Amino acid sequence: MNFLSITINHKTAPIELREALHLSRNEIVDFIPVLKNELSEGVVISTCNRTEIFGLPKNDNFNSNSLVSSLLEFKPVKEIKPENFVKYFSCGAVKHLFSVSAGIDSLIIGDSQILGQVKEAYEISEDLNFTGTILSRLFDSAVKVGKRSISETGIGEGAVTVSYAAVQVVEKIFANLDKKSALIIGAGETAELAAVHLHDKGVEKITISNRTIERAEKLAEKIHGEIIPFQFLKEHLHNFDIIISATSSDNFILTKEDIIPAVKKRKGSPVVIMDIAVPRDVEPEVKKIDNVFYHDMDSLKIIVDQNLLKRRNEIPIVEKIIMEEMVSFFGWYNALEVVPTIKSLREFFDEIRSDELEKIRNKISDDDYAKIEDMTRRMIGRILHNPTVKLREVAESGANLQKLTSNTILLKELFALDKNRTNNNSQKESKDNH
Amino acid sequence: MLATIEFLNIVLPVLYLFTFVVYAYDFFAEKNLLTNSKRIFLFITLFVHIFYLLLRTMEYDHTPITNKFEIFSLLAFSICFSYFILELLTDIRGTGLFIIFFSVVFQTVSTFFIEHDYAVPDVLRNRLLGLHVISALLGYSGITISAVYGVLFLILYKNLKASKFGLIFNRLPSLEILEKLSFYSLVIGFALLSVAITIGVIWLPSAFPNFSYTDPKIIGTAIVWFVYGTGIVSKLFANWYGKKVIIFSLSGFVFAILSLIFTSTLANTFHSFY
Structure with missing residues (x-):
């Protein structure tokens, strides 16, 4: 090939x-x-x-x-x-x-x-x-x-990006994301990816807050979300079950003091804070607050690494599938190569049959002719069945190309298939010309 | 029939252990090979167990509640049966091993110590007592399952807070689901306990001449019922969430167990049959 x-x-x-x-x-x-x-x-x-x-x-x-x-x-x-x-x-x-x-x-x-x-x-x-x-x-x-x-296989399982890992953690805390509200702080590439993942997971209400309001509006439009002006962000924290922050700010945007009153207003209802910014946007101390689940890049990277390792372990199983499909494909492909030989062989026998039938056509009744025609067709079918099947089997197995080639050549030589086909074709052509 | 009862008595802990191992394998192996078939093993175990309980009822002409080890067997069944129903209703299959464990323990103890030839006091042959005990057992199964889910909630909660993303993180359902499972089993357990208490209040005064409302077991049960009732009302009307509800539920369970141990062993009560 x-x-x-x-x-x-x-x-x-x-x-x-x-x-x-x-x-x-x-x-x-x-x-x-x-x-x-x-x-x-x-x-x-x-x-x-x-x-x-x-x-x-x-x-x-x-x-x-x-x-x-x-x-x-x-x-x-x-x-x-x-x-x-x-x-x-x-x-x-x-x-x-x-x-x-x-x-x-x-x-x-x-x-x-x-x-x-x-x-x-x-x-x-x-x-x-x-x-x-x-x-x-x-x-x-x-x-x-x-x-x-x-x-x-598990080759596609588990989150392998930080933003998707964040969503995976969120799913371990909340059961029905469609009833949850999320706040995305930032409107860059990472924030957008996280927002899209949450949107795909069915989070009902997604709100974007960004220093540059135009970028927030653009992202909000993309995921059918809302926006909160950045300066009013802290006043609305208690309204969100999920907070994902991914800005390029050099200082903390949210501190423990910002989160404590929000949690109190939520009456202990859990809140997930994903800080996927470098440097971090949220003071890590917030993880000490009850019912606050805080994760940063380092902790999310653990999930990503674990999942990548799991996927790598699945490669041998995938390779086995590849081998199976390669055997199947090459079986089909090799069979393609014997098809012309099988076709020639069948035509060769059919032509002999037709010639012999032609010789007796006017010597017997139509009924008898039909019976003999039918009988000879079945006879040739049975004679050729085994060679055809065997040839296909050798081809489809793809294991012994030498055997396949020698079998094909032997058939062609024994029945002079190439010669026969050429002669017959030229005879036909000359008949047609006449 | 007695030979069959004795045979099933030996088979049952083996079946429970086997089902437990299948659930444990599915939990730890993370390959989901037995996710569907493990439920069939649980069903077969429960089917054999209910057949065993029916045989005992027919053979001895009373519900199997007349000694501690019959109660243990019934408890093993009711815990697993309650879990089976919960698994069917919620299709959450990853937590069975933590619950079936209790059935393995109770049934094994029952198999080793249960007797097949014993005298039964007439009072224990009463059908109302049968209903009273069975509803109480199912009630306690409910609160036990609730406690198991509560513990799983706290383990996952701690894992999430500490950013530990191992087996617990991968195999347990979400915190919200664990909280719901814990709360639903608690509500069912509470309802069945209420039925048991109601039957007890109607039947016990007529069955026992020395009946008293100040009996330690009745007071203990009433407190357990009140604690759980307060928890349920708070969750429903005061919007309690997460860890708070779970800790309340676990406290209720600890109190219920201590109350049972105290009233069954230390306190002087008319409400002791074994």
Whole structure:
């Protein structure tokens, strides 16, 4: 199989280069016609962490470096060196694709977004008629690997980002997040991520408070939340079950003295304070107050590290799934190679049958002819059943390619299949011409 | 029938222990392999136990409440049965091991010391007494389960406060759920205790000539009932939350156990049958 993959990812290049080479959807659409010069089928996956080209070359003497050159001509990035690209061929390329879709090749192991990105990349190629039987089957298998990895292993379980870990802790304190209210202090990237996670988890009321009110308004609009002017923040603390602070302030925004009256007003109802800012926004002493659950970056990092370790431990199980799907895929692929031989063999026998039937056609009644025709069809079916099944089995097992090749050659020689097919075809063509 | 009773008496602690081990494995292994099947083991254990209790009732012609070890067996059943219902209603399956443990202990003690040939006083054959004892046992099972959830709440609370994210953090449900489970089992336990007290107040004066409302067991039970009643009312009407409710519930449980021990062993009471 001459399937190949060329990749640049977080293992081979720094983020600046990966970002510079990132192809948007429109760019991929423009790049595919370029690829069509060299590949018969192909798919381009491009995310912030990787750009990958998968495909089947048109010619056997194909040079993979020309594909890299085409990519760099299309999107020039000066700093990129040849060693930033890794190439995989045949089984290696299939295994690499399956590892990508399973999320074990991602920067964050078990990344759940990559499977969707693989699907989307395939759909783009499909829309541009750049996929055929082999790539279609291959990407079906890749998606299956991704789905199996999620459902059969713990590769995607547990929070692996600090903001998601914060939400995981919140879930250990409150049962129904849809009845809780949350306050997000700050409107930067981390605050936004936390707000989005809470929103996704169904927190009913999310309020944003930020020194720059415009940014607070922008984030509030995104998550259908409300805003509190920063200067009135402390007066409203008691209204919130969850407080997440992620500002770039150099000093504490909330102190123990701010929290004590709020807790009193809440009559002991628990409040979760997540300080995901560096330096910290909330005085750590607040953790000493009853029913206040305070966590900072260090404590949340413990969860992240634990979950990453758990995910790493799941990699061998995912690899087993990859191997199973590779065996299945190559079984299908190898069977493709014996299909023409099986087809020729059947045609060869059918032609003999037709010739012999033709000879007796005018010598017997129509009823008898129909019976003999039926009988000979069944006879040939039974004669060819075992060789067909055995040949397919050897092909699908993929274990002994030498045996498969020698069996195929033997069949062709014994029945002169290639010669027969050529002669018969030329005879047919000459008949048609006459 | 006696041979079957004796056989089931031996089988029951084994079944409870096996169910406990299955729940413990599921809790500690964190692989969720037995999450669904463990409930089936619990059901089988309860089914065998109820069959055993019915056989005893038929064989001896009285409800199995006539000695301490029959009571222990009934208590083992009622604790697990209450948990089973709670698990079915809430679908929270990670806490069974902490509750089934009590059933293992009670049933094992019962199996070792229960007798199969004994004389039963007529007063203990009364059906109202049967109802009184069974409702009291179910009531105490309720408050025991409530206490177990209370303890789990406090353990998880301390883990969360100390940023310990180990097994307890991973396997226990949220604090809010533990609080709810504790409170619901308390309310059910309280209701059943109320039924037991009501039956007792109606039946005991006619059954015992030396009945007295100043009896230590009656006073102790009334105080337990009052403590729990105050807790429930405070939770419902004064909006008590979290740790406060749990500590109140655990205090009630400790008081209930001390009261039981005191009135059963030290105090002079008409309300002692064994």
